[in-house]
Amino acid sequence: MSKSQNTVLPFEELAEAIRGRRSVYGQISGLQLDRAAPGEAWSSLPYRPVFVGDTQTGVLHGGVVTAMLDESCGLAVQLALDGTRAIATLDLRIDYQKPATPGLDIKAHSICYRTTRSIAFVRSTAYQESEDDPVATATACFMIGANRTNMLMDRPGGDHAIPTLDAPEDPGSPFANSPFARCLGIRIVDDGTLMMPFSPKIIGNPILPAIHGGMTGAFLETTAIVGLTRELGVSAPPKPIGLTVNYLRSGRALDSFANVSIVKQGRRIVAFEARAWQDDRDKPIASAFGHFMLRPTPGVEEE
Template identity: 85%
Template sequence: MSKSQNTTLPFDALVEVIKGRRSDYGHISGLKLDRAAPGEVWSSLPYRPVFVGDTETGVLHGGVVTAMLDESCGMAVQLALGGTGPIATLDLRIDYQRPATPGLDIKAHSICYRTTHSIAFVRSTAYQESEDDPVATATGCFMIGANRANMLADRATDHRSIPALDAPEDPAGPFVNSPFARCLGIRIQDDGTLMMPFSPKIIGNPILPAIHGGMTGAFLETTAIIGVTRELGTSAPPKPIGLTINYLRSGRALDSFANASIVKQGRRIVAFEAKAWQDDPDKPIASAFGHFMLRPTPGSDEE
C-alpha cells in the first residue's frame, strides 16, 4: 500500500498486514495476533523473565500488562476501521483483578465496540488460562486520524534491527528486583524525578517515531510505585489496583521524565497522580491517576 492509498483490504489480507506492521515494541515483546474478527482480536504474550516486576514473587510488571492491552486494543480498532487511517490512544483505564501467575503466558481478548467519525471505543480482558478469570480488564478511547503516519500503509514489512529486551544487572540500583524497570532503563535522578531514556525498543509508531503508549504507562506506574513507597517510608512496594492514563501529546524520540504524588491516603488504599514530560514539565505527554493497595500493618484494621 502506498501513502496515497486508502482502500480497505480484504479482511484476511488486513489481518496479515497488521501481524507484520505493528509497533516495534510489539514485535520484540513477542506479542502474537492469534485470531481475529471484524473489530475483535485474540492475542497472546509469551512469558519472559525480563517482564517480571518483582523477582521475589515472580509476578509480572503491571506495565507489561498495560502495554499488551494497549497494543491489542489498537489492533482491534485497526480491524474495525479496515486499516484505512492512523490511530492514537487517547486514554486507557486498567483494572488489575489479580497478579499474573509466574511462568504462564498472558492472553488478551479485545473488542472495538463502537466507532464515531473521530473516536473509537474499545474494551479488553487479559487472562491466562480462562477469560472468566481475568488478570486485568481495560477500557479505552482511540483517536481516529490522529496524525498522518499510518503504520499499515506507510511501513514496509521488513523490519529494521531493533534491540532485544534485556535487563542489565544493577545490584546497587533501586530496581534490583524489577527486571522490566531495568529493561526500560528507568533511573532516579538527584531531584527525585524519574527518567526513562529513549531507546528504539520502546517505540510504538516507528514512522513518527513515537514512544509506545504502553511504555509511557509502564513508566508512570513505576514512578507512582517509587513515589508512594518513598513518601510513606514503607519497605514493601504497594500493589496496583487501577490506573487511568491520559495521553496528552505524542512521546517523541527524547528522554522522558516523571514524578508522582499522593492525592489521598487511607489505612489500606492510596490514591495517586503522576505525570510524564519530555522537554517541558508544563507540557506533559501523559498523566495518570490510580489507586494502590498497601500491605497491611500488623494490628491495624482495614479501611
C-alpha cells in the same frame, strides 16, 4: 495517495497485514495476534523473565500488562477500520483483578465496540487460563487519524534494526529486583523524579517515531510505585488496584521524566496522580490517576 493505498483489503488480507505491521515494542515483546474478527482481536504474550516486576515473587510488572492491553486494544481498533489510518491512545483505564501467575503466558481479548469519524471505543480482558478469571480488564479510547502516516504502506526511514529486550544486572540500583524497569532503563534522577531514556525498544509508531503508549503507562506506574513507597516509608511496594492514563501529546524521541504526588491517603488505600513530561515540565505528555493498596507491615496487626 495512490490507488493501491485507497483499496480496501479483504478482511483476511487486512488481518494478515496488521499482524505483520505492528508497533516496534509489540514485535519485540513477542505479542502475537492469534485470531481476528472485524473489530475484535485475540492476542497472547509469552512469559519472559525480562517481564518480571519483582524477582522475589516472579510476578510480572504491572506495566507489562498495561502495555499488552494497550497494544491489543489498538489491534482491535485497526481491525475495525481499514488498517491504514494511524491511531493514538487518548485514555486507558486498567483495573487489576489479581497478579499474573509466574511462568504462564498472558492472553487478551479486545473488542472495538464503537467507532465514530474520529474516536474508537474499546474494552479488553487480560487472562491466563480462562477469560472468566481475568488478570486485568481495560477500557480505552483511541483517536482515529492521529497523524498522516499510513500504517500499512509507509516505511520508517534509516536503519530499522529490530532491538531486543534485555535487563542488564545492576545490583546497586533501586530496580535491582525489577527486570522490566531495568529493561526500560528507568532510573531516579533528582527530587524524586524518575527518568526513562528514549530507546528503539519503546517505540510505538516507527514512522514518526513516537513512544508506545503502553511504555508511557508502564513508566508512570513504575514512578507511582517507587515514589509512594519512598514517601510513605513502607517496606513493601503498594499493590496496584486501578490506573487511568490520559495521553496529552505524543511522546517524541526524547528522554521522559515523571513524578508522583499523593492525592489522598487512607489506612489501606492511597490515591495518587503521576505526570510525565519530556523537554518542558509544564507540558506533560501524559498523566495518570490511580489507587494502590498498601500492603500490611510484617509483625504489625491491623486494627
